[in-house]
Amino acid sequence: MNYRERVKEWLDSAIVSEDLKTEIRSIDDEEELKDRFYRDLEFGTAGIRGIVGVGTNRMNEITVARATQGLANTIIKRGQTAMDRGVVIARDVRHMSREFSEIVVRVLAANGINAHIFNDIRPTPMLSYAVRYLGTISGIVITASHNPKQYNGYKVYWEEGSQILDDIANEIQEEIEKLKFEDIKILDYKSTVVSGFVHVIKSDLDISYYRKTLSKSINDDIDKDICVVYSPLNGTGNKPVRYVLAERGFTNINVVPEQENPDPDFETVGYPNPEDVNAFEYSLRLANEIDADLIFATDPDCDRVAMLAKKSEGDYYVFNGNQTGVLLTYYILNSLYERNIIPFNGAIVKSIVTGNLAKEIAESMGVTVFETLTGFKNICALPNLWDRTKEYKFIFGYEESIGYVYGDHVRDKDGVISSMMIVEMAAYYKKKGKNLIEVLEDIYKEFGYFKEDLTSIVLEGIEGQERISRMMEFFRKSEFSGFGGIKLEEKIDYIRGYNGVGPSNVLIYHLEDGSWFAVRPSGTEPKIKLYVYSKDENEEEAVRKVKDIKEDVENKLYSVN
Template sequence: MDYKKRYEEWLNSSIIDDLTKEELRNIKDEEEIKDRFYKDLEFGTAGLRGIVGAGTNRMNEYVIAKTSQGFANTIINHGKEAVEKGIVIAHDVRFMSKEFTEISARVFAANGIKTYLFDGIRPTPMLSYAVRYLNTISGIVVTASHNPKQYNGYKVYWEEGSQILDNIADEILDEISKLDFKDVKKMDYNEAIEKGLIEILDDKLDKSYYKDTLNKAINDDIDKDINVVYTPLNGTGNIPVRHVLKERGFTNINVVAEQENPDPTFATVGYPNPEFVEAFEYAQKYAEKIDADLVVATDPDCDRVAMLAREEKGKYYVFNGNQIGALLIYYILNGLNDKNQIPENGAIVKSIVTGDLGKVIAESLNVKCYQTLTGFKNICSLPNIWDNNKEANFIFGYEESIGYVYGDHVRDKDGVVSSMMIVEMAAFYKKQGKSLVDVLYEIYNKYGFHKEHLMSIVLEGIEGSNRILRMMKYFRESEFNEFADLKVTESIDFKNGYKDIGASNVLIYHLEDGSWFAVRPSGTEPKIKLYIYANDKDEKIADEKVEKIKKDVLEKLYSVE
């Protein structure tokens, strides 16, 4: 349908409220109207994510309600037992998160599906835990994770506690496609509570989550006075991360005051993604002031975590996601091994665009490394399978974009347990007289210098989206024989799947010296991502390899207009 026709339909609809219509009438830029209405906000395996505002290509109460009705119909299609199990919904600190949560709950209640709600903001991993704890058929967390302030999202989980895969996403999308706004059922919020169709959870679930998280601790012979700066970046991590660190006995956790409390504007950070060092500005200044050993930051929904560690007074080393993952694998697996607690058929899982150092460490300790497509919906799909076939015992999952989970009480990346393990790890090595930078180089000297460069080319809007498509088409259709004077030994296109790994819009090129790189469009943001990896016994040579590959690949990408 033409975007202008959709725009007019909203203005003339008896369902759309007057404030929303006024917002639309005040838009004078034709391109803005086009961007809001040229398509429906896409529902995929990550659910919904988009800019908050009026329009079919925006996050608003009408899109949320229609999506929830389609989801409710899907649950009903799965039978009486699915309906009776109900659904649990959590939300973060963002604009409209609470409102979208209540609208969704009202829709599910109107469809006879019991809905559990938290009494306030919660981290995404607690939603994953809640699905398993309550034995619901599904769960939703209203969040846009680390996106800028103007975004929000609607992330969907299934009964195992992990994000939905294509099969369920396709069912929901099919049901949504059959609906108009007039088809949406809603029950009054207070009426739904009175009828027991909406239930506000008490603190038993929180306590159970904390207990299971604290049970993942490995060592207690550590320096519990380690000096740590923590920032939740004005998100959901403040209470849960500080709680578990306090319960673990850490006595010197210093929180960045300006970023302690919820703030949907993220005024002190702008782009609240700790994957980028800019997000550490306030935390690093505070760390320098108090000479902290370690700086930890979680993103707004507290499923990702990143860190800095002191090299010398006033100087901090910035770890990337691959390095943090390798350090955690090294610490956790060696800790379990020392206690003879590595399970039989122990396994870790990483994404196909995550570096190989964690895999090398795991295999040196007889722990198998499995690979999946990008995203924790895929990483956690394997332990879901292993629950039934007992092929492997899941220990740890991670990807380069600062997502980690240790243990199987949560089936998604978990910034709470990961923060606890990072602080424990740093405290363990500090007692041995080592910083985490020392330990990283200990790993490099043992396993080789695994170096990487990860970057994103941001291309917004309709034209940006089309240019990303042209970039991927150009690489697919060009039979490249070499990059940076290194022969291509294998090029893998995951478009139709590869071996036992499913289909995705990803290209990976393996080069003759063991280096490799990948290109893929982001599934949640307007960008194309480039991942480059090289390994050598000499650090300088490894870094040079990365730079040469980067230069060559970027020239080819930017040549596409």
């Protein structure tokens, strides 16, 4: 079906609202119309994500209803017990999140599937916890995570509390592809309310989540007066993060007032991604006013967190995701080691594009490190497996894109517990007379200087997608002798899987001196990513290697038209 046929189908359908039809008719740019209807949004990293608006390639009431009917059909095939267990639904602060969550409930109820809903916004990790706590067959969170304000999304979880893997995603996608408009079952609002299939979640779930999170704290001999600036970036993290830190006894947590309350327009930040240092403009302003020791921010759905720490000379150091993961690994494992409570079969999980310093730290303390494809659906697949086999005990998981989880009560990256552990860690070392920059330097001196860089080349629209494909194909087929003046040792193509890790569109190049880099398209955004890593006993040399490799690879990428 071409885009014009899809347009006609929408205009002729009774299920498409008059508002959406009016929006279609108002589009007088043919290329714009084509971009909106040339394809269907497909399940990527555990769901769909896109710009809000009319069209099969946009997030709207119809794409949400179709996705939910596909999920409902998948659940119905598993029988009445699965339908009775039902689905738990959470939402963030974005435009249309409330409306999309209501569509989800209306479709589930129409299909005789129990729907458990929160009474307000919640962080994504609380959705993961809710699946496990309530014992539902599935979960849905309406969120676009850290994307700009015009985006929204729909992430699906399965009964273990982690995002769906490819087998379930493909099954749902197959069900969606079979659907005609008349196959979508949806109740009107009044019928949904009296259906008996809708259940508002009680506060005992929140209390249980907070207790589990607080139980993971390790040290109490810390400086609880440490001066901290926190920004929830106008998202869902404000109340949960502040509650947990208050319960831990921290007395000097200062929230950025302009970014405290929910704002779907993210007026003070624009791109609400704490991985981007520009998101810290207001936080840095406040931190300089009050001489804060630590700054951290969570993204709008509070599953990611990034931090800055004050240097001895007065300004602030920006930690990247690898460095924060290394510090948390070092702090958590050393603290457990000192108490002699590291599990004999303890394990850490990281993604294949995440740096290797944490691996060396963990292995020095007898902890096994596993690698998976990017995405916490893959990272948490291993603790899900170990729940059954008991072969390993999951301690910590992370990836370089500022996602971390400590403990096993949440099966996704968790900005709430990560925030608690970051503040605890900073307070612990402050009591010992050190800031986090000094701790990181101590780690480098012990294990070597590990340096890294991430480049994202954004290429939007149909042409952008096609160019990203050509870039990957060019690298896949080309025979390179080296990069940045360093000889190539090994090229690994994950397109069919490698060394126990499943298939993915990722290329990794190992160089002769131990440096390496990876190239992959993003699963959720219109960009191709380049990850560059080096290691050297000399810091300046490690930095130089990253720079030279990055420039060489970028030039080759940009040469592809």
